[in-house]
Amino acid sequence: MQDGADSRTTAWNSGPRARLRLLDEVTSHDHTQVMSKVGIADLKAHLSEHLRKVRAGRTLTVFDRDTPVARIVPVDAEAPLEIRRATRKAGQIRRPGRPKAKTDSLAVLLQDRASR
DSSP: HHHHHHHHHHHHSSSHHHHHHHHHEEEHHHHHHHHEEEEEEHHHTTTHHHHHHTTOOOOOEEEETTTEEEEEOOOOOOOOOOOOOOOOOOGGGOOOOOOOOOOHHHHHHHHHHHOO
C-alpha cells in the first residue's frame, strides 16, 4: 500500500497539471511580493507588512474594488514634509448653506461612475 501511495503522489506532482497547480500556488500566495497594488481590506489587515515594504522604497497603490484611490510612497528624507499652521480657528469656519434645489443622488452617482 505504501508503494501505491508513492506512485499516486508522484503522478499528482508531475506533468502539466502539476505545473498549473504550482502556478496557482505561486499566484495565490506570492502576489504581495510582486504586485504594487493593494485592496483596502488587505491594507487594513496587513498594514505593518505593507508599511515595511514602503519603508524599503516600494510604492503601493491602494484600490477600492477596481478603482485606484490612493498611493502610499516612501518619505523623501531630503525633502521633508512641510507642516503648515492653520490660517483660521475651527470656530471661524462656517458650514455651507443648504442647496437651493433638491439633489438627485442617483443621477449624481451615475454621472460620477460614467466619468471614471
